[in-house]
Each structure stands twice: as C-alpha cells, then as structure tokens.
Amino acid sequence: MATIVEFKDYSMGFKDDDGVVFNLLDQVSFKVEEGRALGIVGESGCGKSMTSLSMMRLLPPSAVVQGGEILFQGRNLLQMSDAEMEKVRGKDISMIFQEPMTALNPVLTIGFQIGEALKIHEPSITKEEQQKRVVEVLAEVGISNPETRLNQYPHEFSGGMRQRVMIAMAVINHPILLIADEPTTALDVTIQAQILDIMKKLKGTGGLVVVTHNLGIVADICEEVVVMYAGRAVERGTLKAIFDHPLHPYTQGLMASIPTTKSEKKPLHTIPGTVPTVFDFKEGCRFADRCERCTEECRKKRPPLKKVGDDHLVQCFLPFEGEEIVHE
Amino acid sequence: MKQRKSFGYYFLRNKNGMIGLIGVALIVILGVIAPFLVAYPEGYTADILLAPSLSHPLGTDKLGLDILAEVIWGARTSLYVSLTAVVISALIGIPAGLISGFVKGWLGEIIDACIDIFLTLPMLPLMIIMAAIMGTSINNVALVIGLFSWPQLARVTKNATLKISEMQYIEAATCLGLSKPRILFKHVLLNATGPVFVNLTLIMASAVLSEASLSFLGLGDPTTWSWGTILKRAWTSNAVISSPNPWWWWLIPSLCIVIFVVCFNMLGTAINDILNPKGRD
Numbered sequence: 001m002a003t004i005v006e007f008k009d010y011s012m013g014f015k016d017d018d019g020v021v022f023n024l025l026d027q028v029s030f031k032v033e034e035g036r037a038l039g040i041v042g043e044s045g046c047g048k049s050m051t052s053l054s055m056m057r058l059l060p061p062s063a064v065v066q067g068g069e070i071l072f073q074g075r076n077l078l079q080m081s082d083a084e085m086e087k088v089r090g091k092d093i094s095m096i097f098q099e100p101m102t103a104l105n106p107v108l109t110i111g112f113q114i115g116e117a118l119k120i121h122e123p124s125i126t127k128e129e130q131q132k133r134v135v136e137v138l139a140e141v142g143i144s145n146p147e148t149r150l151n152q153y154p155h156e157f158s159g160g161m162r163q164r165v166m167i168a169m170a171v172i173n174h175p176i177l178l179i180a181d182e183p184t185t186a187l188d189v190t191i192q193a194q195i196l197d198i199m200k201k202l203k204g205t206g207g208l209v210v211v212t213h214n215l216g217i218v219a220d221i222c223e224e225v226v227v228m229y230a231g232r233a234v235e236r237g238t239l240k241a242i243f244d245h246p247l248h249p250y251t252q253g254l255m256a257s258i259p260t261t262k263s264e265k266k267p268l269h270t271i272p273g274t275v276p277t278v279f280d281f282k283e284g285c286r287f288a289d290r291c292e293r294c295t296e297e298c299r300k301k302r303p304p305l306k307k308v309g310d311d312h313l314v315q316c317f318l319p320f321e322g323e324e325i326v327h328e
Numbered sequence: 329m330k331q332r333k334s335f336g337y338y339f340l341r342n343k344n345g346m347i348g349l350i351g352v353a354l355i356v357i358l359g360v361i362a363p364f365l366v367a368y369p370e371g372y373t374a375d376i377l378l379a380p381s382l383s384h385p386l387g388t389d390k391l392g393l394d395i396l397a398e399v400i401w402g403a404r405t406s407l408y409v410s411l412t413a414v415v416i417s418a419l420i421g422i423p424a425g426l427i428s429g430f431v432k433g434w435l436g437e438i439i440d441a442c443i444d445i446f447l448t449l450p451m452l453p454l455m456i457i458m459a460a461i462m463g464t465s466i467n468n469v470a471l472v473i474g475l476f477s478w479p480q481l482a483r484v485t486k487n488a489t490l491k492i493s494e495m496q497y498i499e500a501a502t503c504l505g506l507s508k509p510r511i512l513f514k515h516v517l518l519n520a521t522g523p524v525f526v527n528l529t530l531i532m533a534s535a536v537l538s539e540a541s542l543s544f545l546g547l548g549d550p551t552t553w554s555w556g557t558i559l560k561r562a563w564t565s566n567a568v569i570s571s572p573n574p575w576w577w578w579l580i581p582s583l584c585i586v587i588f589v590v591c592f593n594m595l596g597t598a599i600n601d602i603l604n605p606k607g608r609d
Contacts, residue, residue, distance in 0.1 A: 056503055058499065058502060058503065061432065086505050086506075086507060087505060088505070089502065089503055089504065089505035090503060090504035090505030090506070091505055094503060094504065095500075095503045097496055097499070097500055097503075099496055102495060102496040102497060103496040103497050103499075103500045104497055104500070105497045105501070105515050105518070105519065106497075106519065106605065107518045107519050107521070107603075107604065107605060108515070108518065116504070116506070117504045117505075120504065120505055120506055120510075121505060153605040155605065166500075169500075169504065
C-alpha cells in the first residue's frame with residue numbers, strides 16, 4: 001500500500017503586524033495511504049483548514065511555514081516551484097469546498113467550469129472528448145440529464161446539486177489525493193448521506209482527507225482519524241482505536257458531546273471554554289485550561305507523544321496502559 | 329427540461345435595450361453613410377438663419393449652411409471620438425484596475441497611486457493644455473479624452489475585483505490549478521462586467537460631452553464638423569441669447585448629444601442585464 005501524502009513534523013504559524021511569528025500547527029505528523037480515508041476532526045479554529053490548505057500550498061499571505069515536510073508521493077510539496085504547484089493543483093490534489101453556494105463562478109455555465117478544469121491539465125483534448133468526459137463525470141456524481149444541465153448556471157442548481165458539481169469538478173482529473181473541507185456542513189441531512197455515498201465510491205481511486213467537525217461523517221467514511229486541538233495533533237490512530245478507546249481528554253470530551261438516541265434525561269456533555277486563538281497559546285499543553293484532569297506539569301511542559309497499542313498515538317501527560325514514549 | 333434561450337431572445341424582449349440599440353444604430357448609420365446623404369457643409373450661402381422649412385428641415389446657420397448636414401457630418405466625428413476614447417480608456421483602465429485589485433504589493437500600490445493622482449487632477453484644464461500642446465486634430469482630441477477618462481474606470485474595476493477575488497470560487501479556481509492571469513482575466517473580469525460595462529457607457533457619453541466642450545472652447549478640430557463645433561459656432565455668434573432667437577441652431581446639436589448619451593446608456597445597461605445570468609428572468 002503506497003503512501004500518498006505524509007506530514008512530517010510540519011509546523012506553521014502566523015505573522016502579526018510586527019513580524020512576530022505565532023505558532024499554530026505544531027509538529028503535525030500523519031499519513032494517508034492509497035485507497036483509505038483520513039478524517040481530521042476538531043473544533044473550529046483548531047487548524048484543520050490550515051492543514052488542508054497547506055497541502056494545496058494556498059495558505060493566506062500572513063502564514064509562515066516553520067519547519068517539517070509534506071511529502072506527496074515522496075516529493076516535498078513545500079519545496080516545489082509555483083509552476084510545479086499549478087500542475088499538481090486540480091490534477092494530482094484537488095479539493096472540495098465547504099460552501100457549494102459560493103464556490104462556483106456564478107457567470108459561467110457549470111459545463112464550462114468543469115471542462116476548464118479538465119482542459120487546463122490536458123490541453124490537447126478535443127472539444128467532443130471534453131464534452132463526453134464532463135457528461136460522464138456529472139452522471140457519476142448523480143446528476144440526471146447531464147447533457148442539458150451542462151449549459152446551466154450555478155444559480156439554477158440546488159445546494160446538494162451544486163455540491164455534486166463541485167465534486168465532479170474536483171474528480172474529473174482523477175486526482176491521487178482528494179481533500180474535502182467540511183464537505184457536507186452546508187447541506188441538509190438527507191443530501192448529506194447521498195454526498196457521503198458518492199465520496200465513499202471515489203475513495204477507491206486514491207487517498208481522501210476529510211476535514212470536519214462532525215464525528216458521524218468520520219465514522220461513516222474514514223479508516224483513520226487525527227484529532228486536532230489548537231494546532232496540535234493530540235491523538236491519532238485507526239477509526240476503531242479512536243472511537244472505541246479515546247485516550248486524550250479532548251477526544252473523550254468530543255465523543256461525550258455527541259447526542260445519542262438513548263433518552264437519558266440529562267444535559268448533553270460540553271467542553272467548557274473555547275479554543276484559544278493563535279496569539280494566546282501558552283507554554284505546556286494547549287488544552288490545559290479546559291482539561292478536567294489538568295496538572296501542574298501540563299501547564300509547564302509540552303506533553304510527550306506516546307504510542308499506545310499498534311496504531312494509536314496520543315499527546316498527553318496522563319499515564320496509559322502499555323504506553324511507550326515516541327518523543328518528548 | 330427547460331431549454332436555454334439565446335442572447336438574442338432576451339435582448340429582443342428587453343425594451344430599454346431595443347430603444348437604445350435603435351438609437352445607437354441610427355446614429356451609427358447616419359455617421360457611416362453621411363457622405364452619400366448630403367454634401368459636406370462648407371463655404372457660405374445666402375440663406376442666412378432660415379427657420380426649419382422643407383428645403384432646410386433643420387434650418388440654417390449664420391453662414392447659410394444647412395444644420396441637418398452639419399449634424400449628420402457631426403455624428404461621424406462624435407462617434408469616432410467617443411469610440412476611440414472608450415477603447416483607449418478600456419485598454420488602460422481595465423487591466424490597471426484588475427491588477428491593482430488582485431495583486432498585493434508594490435505593483436498594486438504604484439497603479440493605485442497613479443489612479444489616485446489622475447483622479448485628483450482637474451480634468452478639463454489638463455485636457456485643454458494637452459490639446460493645446462498636441463495640436464487640434466480629431467485623433468488628438470480622442471487620445472486626450474481617452475487618457476483622462478481611464479482612472480474612474482480603473483477605480484470601478486478595482487473595487488469590483490477586490491470584492492470578487494475574495495469569493496470562494498476564485499479560491500476554488502486556484503485549487504483547480506488555473507494560472508493567475510487566467511483567473512484574473514476570465515473569472516474575475518467576467519464577474520465584474522456589470523459595473524465595468526455601465527462605466528464604459530458612461531465614459532462613452534462623457535467623451536461626447538468632453539469632445540463638445542473641447543470643440544466649444546475652440547480646441548477641437550476646426551476643419552471637421554462635430555456637434556460640439558456646431559454649438560461653438562452658435563455660441564460665438566451669440567445665437568443662444570440673440571433675439572429673434574435661431575433656436576434650431578443650438579437646440580438641435582444639444583438634443584443630438586442628449587439622445588446619443590441616453591441611447592448608449594440604455595444599450596449598455598441592457599447588455600449588462602442580459603449577460604448576467606440572473607438578470608434575465
């Protein structure tokens with residue numbers, strides 16, 4: 001099984017007006033294997049989107065890469081030239097956006113927009129071939145009457161249909177890595193399920209990264225999970241390991257916050273407080289202020305990364321059974 | 329399944345657009361076939377200041393020249409000057425606005441500063457100086473007007489670009505691997521057509537007015553007829569205030585300017601409405 005993308009101790013941060021860099025992503029490491037899906041979960045502001053934008057090299061201008069590597073099929077994305085990156089974007093790595101309502105150009109027909117994505121990476125393609133491929137991909141994502149729909153504008157599509165168009169646009173070049181940034185947040189529940197089915201089908205052809213705060217989606221389509229909190233990958237492992245034995249207090253809090261169908265008449269668990277902003281991170285564990293099991297040590301030192309079991313890593317001072325420290 | 333209608337279908341049903349088109353078409357035809365319609369008005373005749381009649385439908389001026397002939401030949405000049413001026417200001421203004429709105433850094437800053445400087449300069453005195461230095465010919469008048477009307481177009485384009493480049497579909501286009509120039513000149517520009525189009529027609533209209541004022545001030549081309557030149561001649565012969573008043577002499581060219589401006593505005597607005605997929609229904 002080939003590795004498609006691998007983050008190796010990747011760190012990035014933001015410059016403020018005085019040029020001082022504040023670290024956000026702190027030595028994030030994980031990898032995506034061929035044919036498998038990785039879910040990146042966490043609250044808003046945890047650096048999930050920055051992780052996915054890092055893979056596209058589309059970070060905002062104030063962002064600074066501080067170290068580490070992002071290997072895409074063995075090549076370091078961070079060292080590629082802009083011209084090389086333009087070839088990778090949309091062809092080898094593509095992205096599905098959160099807001100299907102705003103992520104399509106309102107004045108171009110969807111046929112043109114999907115066709116453009118194809119044409120830009122295969123300039124020699126003929127008009128007929130291009131048309132054929134666009135119709136095929138639209139049918140693939142479940143749009144009926146693709147030939148007529150081609151000539152319509154985004155405002156003539158419903159939200160769910162637009163998300164399908166977005167997916168069609170992202171997969172027309174058969175990307176090796178597909179990144180879905182909150183792919184279903186803007187959709188209603190019935191459409192969500194259909195979109196997830198489409199994404200599950202697409203997984204077979206390459207790697208998939210799903211960025212979401214919805215643990216249900218992760219459980220549905222992912223094999224591996226990275227839990228992010230304030231720029232650190234606090235826990236990562238296989239879906240089973242994380243869902244059956246969450247170790248980090250943050251992961252446990254997230255799991256406990258999911259409403260269940262069992263009618264216990266007690267208020268839903270919440271994690272008190274909010275994620276600190278990048279300028280307010282303190283020494284030590286970034287979750288310390290909200291953690292129920294916080295100790296003196298947590299506030300002073302960065303927690304060590306521990307390996308617990310085969311495919312399960314956690315970054316916490318708490319003692320776990322069979323733990324083995326990977327690095328301090 | 330609803331079939332998409334063509335551009336023409338929507339255009340034919342747009343009242344303002346049709347009125348504008350007919351008006352503009354009339355003026356264009358008038359300008360193009362002028363030499364076949366009437367002789368070039370020059371010299372002088374004995375029919376001084378005749379009121380409109382059958383032989384002179386729009387009357388004559390103080391030199392006994394037919395106003396209708398002057399207006400028809402004047403349409404040619406006004407059309408030529410305004411079209412040239414619009415093309416020049418579009419060629420400078422649109423790229424300048426797009427780049428200064430999209431590219432952050434020194435290039436954007438410099439273009440921005442240029443726009444600001446040009447906008448603060450008083451336009452008419454500068455036009456007069458330029459026209460005086462470059463000499464009075466139609467081409468120079470068109471060039472001067474074009475060179476001084478691009479900043480407002482650039483400013484409007486820039487504002488639209490600033491808004492559009494923040495939209496997610498531009499980010500999505502980057503994610504598809506599209507190059508920056510392509511995103512800028514295809515995806516951003518197409519979305520900015522609304523304000524840009526309207527501004528182009530405004531420039532066209534104000535070019536006719538500027539040409540008229542330059543001619544009126546004696547800085548137009550004295551050897552060709554334009555609506556401005558007719559007005560200037562009327563003004564210098566005190567036609568506007570003299571009594572009995574030869575109203576046809578100054579009113580007709582003024583009306584021509586108004587009609588031209590209004591028709592172009594209507595046409596521009598209609599095209600903009602139809603090009604916008606949401607504006608059709």
